[in-house]
Amino acid sequence: MRLQDLSVRAKVLVTGLGALIIVLGTATLLSFRYWEREQFALTAEHALMTARAVRPSIEGALAHGQVGLVRERLDSLVMRPPAEGFRIVAFDGRVLLSNHADEEGRIRPGEALEDPRDIPPEGYVVRGRGESVAGVVVPLAGVGGAGGRASLELILGAKRIADMIRRGRLYGIALTVVLGLAYAIVLGAMLEREIVAPLGQLRAGLARARAGEQGARVGLERRDEFGRLGESVDALIAREQRAERLVQTRERTIAEQAGFAEVGALAAEVGHEIKRPLAGIKAAIELIVQEYAMSNGERELLRRVDSELVQVDRTLRDLLSLAKPVGLNVQPLKLHDVIDGALVRLSGSAGAERVHVERVYDPAVPVISGDAARLEQALVNLLVNAVEAMPNGGRLTVSTRAAGDEVLVDVADEGVGIPPENLARIPKPFFSTKPYGTGLGLALVARVVVSHGGRVGVESEVGRGTVFHLHLPVHAHAPQAHAPGDA
DSSP states (O other), rough: OGGGGOHHHHHHHHHHHHHHHHHHHHHHHHHHHHHHHHHHHHHHHHHHHHHHHHHHHHHHHHHHOOOOHHHHEEEEEEETTEEEEEEEEETTTTTTSSSSSTTSSSSSSOOOOOOOSSSSOOOOOEEEEETTTTEEEEEEEEEEEEEEEEEEEEEHHHHHHHHHHHHHOOOOOOOOHHHHHHHHHHHHHHHHHIIIIIHHHHHHHHHHHHOOOOOOOOOOOOOSSSHHHHHHHHHHHHHHHHHHHHHHHHHHHHHHHHHHHHHHHHHHHHHHHHHHHHHHHHHHHHHHHHHHHOOOOHHHHHHHHHHHHHHHHHHHHHHHHHHSSOOOOOOEOOHHHHHHHHHHHHHTSSSGGGEEEEEEEOTTTEEEEEOEEEEEEEEHHHHHHHHHHHHEEEEEEEEEEEEETEEEEEEEESSSSOOGGGGGTTTTTTTTTTTTTOOOOOHHHHHHHTTTTEEEEEEEETTEEEEEEEESSSOOOOOOOOOOOOO
């Protein structure tokens, strides 16, 4: 299998393993070199300090001819590491005193030392191979001939130094292993947080979206590539959900249009036959009131008959409006002005005087596109329905708010409420919970809102009231053709 065919997790693990190997090797090499240099430097510094410390006593003893005392002191010195031997070398290279008696009187073996007169007072280090130290040399005054200059050389034990370096290397390896493990843990935690967890969050968000959960989103609040990917996935999920809602809305619209077609066929046959007799009855009632003397009770009876005829006429108009296609005259409009117009028309309705109207407008609501007359008609029907739901009065609240590419209008009452089993049926024509309701008002509201590309929602609790939610899009829709005779 090629590396490019591996999963993202496998690629990340391979990359982390390679980085760990590189870090381990580099850290081990640096640790070896560091401790080697440090060990040689400490050994040389210690030997120089020892040589400088014994120099005055050796110079004094040799000046008084106490060679045995010098040998005894130097022998005791080389018995302690790191020194393992000593030499006192004259300016001409002859060994005056050594822990090896066979060297005395001979030229110092190996490379010659510097002239004692050129050696700095603090001494210097005799280097071995690489960074190693072979010994240290300090000058001696008043010893030997030619001005009394000689050198004290302390020979350092290589085995002792090698053991120290080996221990340093072992410590370096242990430190490198610990650092490598810590790096692996940190890298694993970082990969889990930065890659594995975001991928899991993406999968969970997509699973919720596929399950049909409304408002499902990934929610990756990050600024890296995964954050941008999460934003793109959220946008795709939102677009898909909007498309599903649009499909559902269109399916409902098609079903409603099929019902409206049946209503239209019935209304076309019955409407005109009923309106002519109604007009004649209303005219006869007006003539009776004008021409005949009647008691107050008789006049009240005729007034009630006239009121019922007005209700029948309004029902016929709603029926004919529901049967005809909705024609929209789409123009830019201020939604708050449309709501105010509907509230003005509501003030003349029966029972409106018992209701306290409260307006809660969001100033951030933008200008939308729509048919002001149609929307006002829908709002009037909705407001009248709310007033009729509060026969004893109450508070009627109309509120707006901006929500992305939609504007929401909420109409809330404190009426009797709607039972849960009836919530799905109230937008359907001819369904009403009122004793004398026609069941056409809310159907007209839903039809007008849907024709604007929006939707209607409802929440209700029996005894607490009802809230209707109108979702209207901000962007303009192509105007629909007016049906003949449509208002």
